Amino acid sequence: MKYSGLQKEVLKLYRSCIRQAYKKPTENQDHWVRFVHEQFDKYRAIPKRDFATIEHLLRTGHRRLEMYSNDNITDVH
Amino acid sequence: MNRFNHPILRTAFSKSKWNLSKYTSPLFRPSYARTMIPLRTYSSTPSLTKEIIYDRIVEILESYDNVKQGSTISPAASFSKDLGLDSLDTVEVLLELENEFSILIPDNEADEIKTVQQAVDYIAAQEDSI
Numbered sequence: 001m002k003y004s005g006l007q008k009e010v011l012k013l014y015r016s017c018i019r020q021a022y023k024k025p026t027e028n029q030d031h032w033v034r035f036v037h038e039q040f041d042k043y044r045a046i047p048k049r050d051f052a053t054i055e056h057l058l059r060t061g062h063r064r065l066e067m068y069s070n071d072n073i074t075d076v077h
Numbered sequence: 078m079n080r081f082n083h084p085i086l087r088t089a090f091s092k093s094k095w096n097l098s099k100y101t102s103p104l105f106r107p108s109y110a111r112t113m114i115p116l117r118t119y120s121s122t123p124s125l126t127k128e129i130i131y132d133r134i135v136e137i138l139e140s141y142d143n144v145k146q147g148s149t150i151s152p153a154a155s156f157s158k159d160l161g162l163d164s165l166d167t168v169e170v171l172l173e174l175e176n177e178f179s180i181l182i183p184d185n186e187a188d189e190i191k192t193v194q195q196a197v198d199y200i201a202a203q204e205d206s207i
Contacts, residue, residue, distance in 0.1 A: 003188055007164065012184050015168050022176075040165060 006054055013061050014040060020069050028075040035076045039064075125206060130178075130197050137173050138193075141166075152194040171196070178206040 003011065014036070021032035039061075046053055068076070135150050138160065144150075145161030154160055156167045171187050174196060180203045182190070190196050200206050 003164070008184075008188060011164060011168050011188065014165055015172065015184065015187070018169060018172050022172075 004048075006051065006058075007048075009058055010054065013058060013065065017061075017065055020065060023069075025074050031076050125201070127197050127201050130200050130206075131193070133177060134174065134193060134196055134200075137177060138170065141170060141173070150193065152197065153192060155192045157191065167191075174200065178203070180206045 017036045017039075018033065021029055021036055024032050043053075043057055046057075067073075131152060138144055138150050143162055143166045148154070148160050150160065156162045156170065157164070162170065167190075168187070171182055171190060175182055178200050180200065182199070186199070190199055
């Protein structure tokens with residue numbers, strides 16, 4: 001199965017999120033990974049063809065990733 | 078006592094391109110050193126064969142919770158079809174492999190890796206994987 005362009009974008013965002021999680025302090029990395037999982041799980045049921053929603057979520061996701069990438073934010077939940 | 082007399086360093090340095098004979102004790106002058114068993118390679122590791130890569134990947138997959146219960150891991154196994162991983166899980170497994178072999182898989186190439194065998198081949202092709 002080949003991924004569509006949009007799917008690739010989502011996987012890319014997911015990859016960046018997990019990578020970023022591993023840059024957080026070791027003791028909190030589990031929290032971050034769990035947090036990323038929760039966030040992506042929320043929208044798991046969105047149909048593949050719902051481009052507008054997925055694009056909106058991608059934009060929000062990138063913005064939030066950028067925000068959480070701040071080194072001053074060390075833990076979540 | 079000079080530091081080059083330490084037994085570990087002695088043989089290594091006596092064979093090295095730097096002339097350190099002035100540092101070594103009389104017992105280990107070059108003529109004597111030539112008759113010795115050459116180099117002690119404490120830091121060398123066995124080279125990474127496809128079998129070793131495969132075994133290490135299997136180990137990672139076995140410890141990964143989302144792998145479907147009762148699925149058998151084989152070289153031909155596809156992450157999504159045989160092991161029951163979704164696309165996000167696959168991304169995570171590949172990130173795990175990146176850590177394990179200390180390599181970096183670019184996004185577009187990671188999207189192409191769909192079976193265990195493809196992962197083995199990709200890692201074997203990377204010169205800096207350990």
